[in-house]
Amino acid sequence: MKKLVLGLIVLVLIFGIFTGCTRRQEAGGAAGSVVEVTFWDENPGPERTPYLEQIINWYHESQNRVRVRYVGVPQAEAITKINVAVAGNAVPDISGLQAAWLSGLIAQRALMQLDDPFAAWNESPLFDPASISGTQLRDPAGGGLFLMPMRSSLFCIWYRIDRFAEAGVEIPQTWDEFFDVIAKLTNPAIGQYGFAIRGSGGADQLQTLLFAYTGITEYIDENGRAAFRDPSMVEFLTRYAGIYNRYTAQGDVNYNFPMMVAAFGTGAANMIQHNLGSLADHQRSLQAGTFGTFMFPKSIRGYHNLPLPNYQGYVIFEGSKNKEATLDFLKFLTGEKSMSYFNEMIGEFPVRQDVQSHEWVQNSDHLRNVVAVMQLPETNFVSFPQHLPDYTRIINEIANPGWQAVMLGRRTPADFLDEWATAIERAHQRWENAMN
DSSP states (O other): OHHHHHHHHHHHHHHHHHHHHHHHHHHHSSTTOOEEEEEEESSOSTTTHHHHHHHHHHHHHHOSSEEEEEEEOOHHHHHHHHHHHHHTTOOOSEEEEOGGGHHHHHHTTOBOOOHHHHHHSTTGGGBOHHHHHHHHTTOTTSSOOOOEEEEEEOEEEEEEHHHHHHHTOOOOSSHHHHHHHHHHTOBGGGTBBSOBOOOTTOHHHHHHHHHHHHOOOOSBOTTSOBGGGSHHHHHHHHHHHTTTTTTSOGGGGGOOHHHHHHHHHTTSBSEEEEEGGGHHHHHHHSOTTSEEEEOOOOOTTSSOEEEOOEEEEEEEBTTOSOHHHHHHHHHHHTSHHHHHHHHHHHTOEESBHHHHTSHHHHTOHHHHHHHHHHTOTTOEEEOOOTTSTTHHHHIIIIIHHHHHHHHTTSSOHHHHHHHHHHHHHHHHHHHHHHHO
């Protein structure tokens, strides 16, 4: 009896080991071969996370060698956490990244250069060349590809189609008309304003308007002089700051993105400036056909003057222990099916030319007006100096609080723009010295 029991125990153990091996082989193709890739999403939330999770599920279904672990990192904390992870040698394998953060991470040698694997990928010719060259501009040393773009986003004006119709106004074609429409759509007695300004963290949007109005084509000229010193910049900023607390709500000085979007969604603001990616927010609060987009009027120099699209995508960290598997996931993430699905869900413009021909892109109302202006031969694109390692710091520490001070009347537009220009010029000089 003892021998029989012992024999049964041995058989159970053998069966268990065999079963475990079989399951591992089914999951990874060979025992112990499953690789885990850690993916940080730098902008999680109900508007985006479900769609990335769906793409990850598709990837898992497509192969059995790699498993992706999704980690959402709140956007407000993302770059800080990424920098801490780099300093502590505890980086994820792959992460979503804002293009403005690239230069600092490249300078730290924290990212894997993607030029060679991208060139070897048979799908690389399908990417819009502008998306690749625009991303390469973020390399402080010049020309390296460190981010695989997924989408491009431009600031535009979101407006209430129904309110425009009720007031009998058209989409403004000049800057005078733009400010006139803001005034006409304002009625403080019923809590409606023509515009909502992003006061908190709004420097990126502000400088987009400054260049769109002035038509200045160089952020920093050949002599190292920043465009903010041009009198037309002061002219616009003085006029723009003048609508605050008159044709906008008093609370605008503290409006961040959610507050500005909420003002638009509740009808308190009839226009806001934001990128295409806020589509999902507007769809939740407004009926289809009651809102849309238009591009800024032509500059005072007679042509549309826009910043280069803000290309956003994904990076692989140099510290990744699973670069081959991570690169495989990156290709799936930026493949035709994934890119089309994700951009359609969030309302952004895809960077693959095959996806740009998809029906949803061609029939998208909120993309139509913006893309039409982007494709005009006379439209000019300005490159913001995101290659400067100090660029993000200047935006956060000088431009953002300085703009709020102007709105509150604590600083003059000329004084604020002079400080901004000085900071940019000094950062540019430091970068040139380093490159030389």
